[in-house]
Amino acid sequence: MIFFFTVFIYSGIEENLKNKIKENDLSSDYWSYYFKLSKIRNISDLRLKNLIIKKIDYLKICRTNLDKFHKDYIGYFLFFSDIGIKKENCINLKYKEIKTNNLSLLKSFLSIISSDYNFNKKELNIIFKNFCIKNYRLEDLDILILNFRRNKGQLKLRKSLVKKVLLANFSEGLNIKFIIREIRGFIND
Amino acid sequence: MTKKYFIICLIILLFVISMNGSVETNFTFKYGMTDNIYKNWSKIEDSYIDGNMILFYSNKAFTVESVLDYINYFENTEVNFGLLNIEPRYIYPLSLKSDLIFRAGLNYQSYYNTPYITNGEYNINLTYRYDTLYSFRNDSSIIYNNRIFPDNNLDYYEFKLNNETTYYIDIDKVLNVNLLYGITYWKEKDYYINLVETINKTPKDNFFRIDINYENYFSKVIVFDLFLDYEYQKSDLNSVIEIESEDIFEKDIYSYNSYKLGSSVDLLFEKLSIKLKISYENKKYNSRNAMDKNNNFLSEKVFSNIYYFDINVEKELTKKLDFILNFNYEINDSNDYYKNGSGYDLNVGISY
Numbered sequence: 001m002i003f004f005f006t007v008f009i010y011s012g013i014e015e016n017l018k019n020k021i022k023e024n025d026l027s028s029d030y031w032s033y034y035f036k037l038s039k040i041r042n043i044s045d046l047r048l049k050n051l052i053i054k055k056i057d058y059l060k061i062c063r064t065n066l067d068k069f070h071k072d073y074i075g076y077f078l079f080f081s082d083i084g085i086k087k088e089n090c091i092n093l094k095y096k097e098i099k100t101n102n103l104s105l106l107k108s109f110l111s112i113i114s115s116d117y118n119f120n121k122k123e124l125n126i127i128f129k130n131f132c133i134k135n136y137r138l139e140d141l142d143i144l145i146l147n148f149r150r151n152k153g154q155l156k157l158r159k160s161l162v163k164k165v166l167l168a169n170f171s172e173g174l175n176i177k178f179i180i181r182e183i184r185g186f187i188n189d
Numbered sequence: 190m191t192k193k194y195f196i197i198c199l200i201i202l203l204f205v206i207s208m209n210g211s212v213e214t215n216f217t218f219k220y221g222m223t224d225n226i227y228k229n230w231s232k233i234e235d236s237y238i239d240g241n242m243i244l245f246y247s248n249k250a251f252t253v254e255s256v257l258d259y260i261n262y263f264e265n266t267e268v269n270f271g272l273l274n275i276e277p278r279y280i281y282p283l284s285l286k287s288d289l290i291f292r293a294g295l296n297y298q299s300y301y302n303t304p305y306i307t308n309g310e311y312n313i314n315l316t317y318r319y320d321t322l323y324s325f326r327n328d329s330s331i332i333y334n335n336r337i338f339p340d341n342n343l344d345y346y347e348f349k350l351n352n353e354t355t356y357y358i359d360i361d362k363v364l365n366v367n368l369l370y371g372i373t374y375w376k377e378k379d380y381y382i383n384l385v386e387t388i389n390k391t392p393k394d395n396f397f398r399i400d401i402n403y404e405n406y407f408s409k410v411i412v413f414d415l416f417l418d419y420e421y422q423k424s425d426l427n428s429v430i431e432i433e434s435e436d437i438f439e440k441d442i443y444s445y446n447s448y449k450l451g452s453s454v455d456l457l458f459e460k461l462s463i464k465l466k467i468s469y470e471n472k473k474y475n476s477r478n479a480m481d482k483n484n485n486f487l488s489e490k491v492f493s494n495i496y497y498f499d500i501n502v503e504k505e506l507t508k509k510l511d512f513i514l515n516f517n518y519e520i521n522d523s524n525d526y527y528k529n530g531s532g533y534d535l536n537v538g539i540s541y
Contacts, residue, residue: 108459115508142409149458150412157254158247177359178322
């Protein structure tokens with residue numbers, strides 16, 4: 001009886017939150033990740049509610065500040081928020097040409113540097129911000145990602161050097177071609 | 190004698206990792222099966238295990254890479270070995286566009302079941318780098334290395350000059366040209382001038398090699414690679430070899446020239462990478478005469494057409510654990526009975 005009651009209350013909360021997402025016109029499949037995770041990890045209703053409201057605010061700020069914001073991009077923006085990209089940095093994407101393919105590249109790049117090269121939230125924000133405000137094209141990340149994947153073993157051994165170079169070079173706004181060359185140089189040096 | 194190399198390697202390694210800096214490691218464990226490439230000579234089929242550890246240390250001033258490897262064959266135990274290698278590197282900036290790079294290596298390779306081929310090596314490498322910081326990079330190197338076999342007379346030392354030029358045509362197109370010239374001096378030894386007579390001499394090899402490599406990064410997942418190699422070696426090392434209980438004299442055994450053409454394709458997905466490589470090599474021995482299966486010399490010189498295929502697969506299982514698979518197959522089409530044949534190597538394992 002208690003179990004069914006709990007499930008009923010939980011379903012009610014989940015439904016409420018889903019309605020809130022819909023009311024804000026921010027529906028996306030990505031949201032189900034939070035609902036599944038909250039069940040697996042036994043997250044309290046209050047924490048789940050706070051999390052979803054925070055994410056809705058994050059997306060609303062992005063939508064207000066980015067002319068090309070589209071519903072299809074919601075999953076990507078939620079991912080940026082999950083890895084700790086601040087909303088004030090995220091809206092710097094206004095300087096870039098946003099489309100699904102480009103955001104997918106940015107997501108892959110951020111995934112690689114955070115998981116394989118141990119970039120923390122602060123460092124991810126530095127890279128994200130500099131990438132947005134300086135003269136880089138999102139498409140250029142394609143070749144950088146291929147280099148990371150192709151030389152994964154060698155570069156992961158040299159992760160501290162790779163991290164240092166990425167942080168310094170993106171902060172200086174150096175050409176992406178130069179950054180790729182520096183990264184490749186580590187394979188033999 | 191060579192044990193001192195092992196002890197020095199170990200002391201340097203322990204000293205290095207005790208210092209402040211970043212240490213990264215990679216462990217690989219593989220199980221494999223192999224078939225000897227020269228089928229007509231001796232068909233060797235065996236399985237093996239290969240354990241490998243790479244340690245990379247870096248701090249603000251220098252880096253050190255060290256490799257520990259152990260290979261154990263189950264039947265042909267005479268080729269089992271353990272290897273310890275350590276290579277410190279230091280880059281000294283000369284100007285905005287040029288650097289001096291110092292490298293030194295110590296290497297100890299122990300064949301514990303066949304001690305007469307156990308050996309130690311040290312090498313020194315000095316490189317001058319000029320880099321436009323945009324499209325062009327050139328590395329010119331002088332290399333010296335000395336390998337010592339304490340229980341054998343196979344000792345040698347080498348001088349090499351190497352020049353590597355890398356030209357970045359565009360962000361996704363890279364051309365690399367490598368030129369290498371070297372001289373190897375073998376230890377003074379009793380040098381065969383025919384099947385029975387010897388004189389005391391220091392044999393030497395001269396070699397030259399050029400590699401041209403072109404890489405193209407295609408959008409999304411594909412990287413294409415095309416390479417062309419030419420190698421020439423002039424050697425005055427003669428040998429008397431025993432084939433099926435018969436002594437055979439061979440002159441200038443290591444003199445050859447070879448052309449190699451090949452390409453590879455990398456398919457790089459988010460959690461899976463596949464590399465396919467094919468190559469063709471034509472190798473001619475300038476002085477060696479081919480032999481038939483009855484050990485009679487033929488009038489023609491030895492040549493081989495070598496066809497090679499390789500596939501390498503890496504699948505990410507978790508953030509740190511990868512599954513790896515390697516398979517290669519080689520066809521050695523030669524006019525020499527003892528070089529003709531084909532063989533393969535297949536191994537699977539994990540990398541952490």
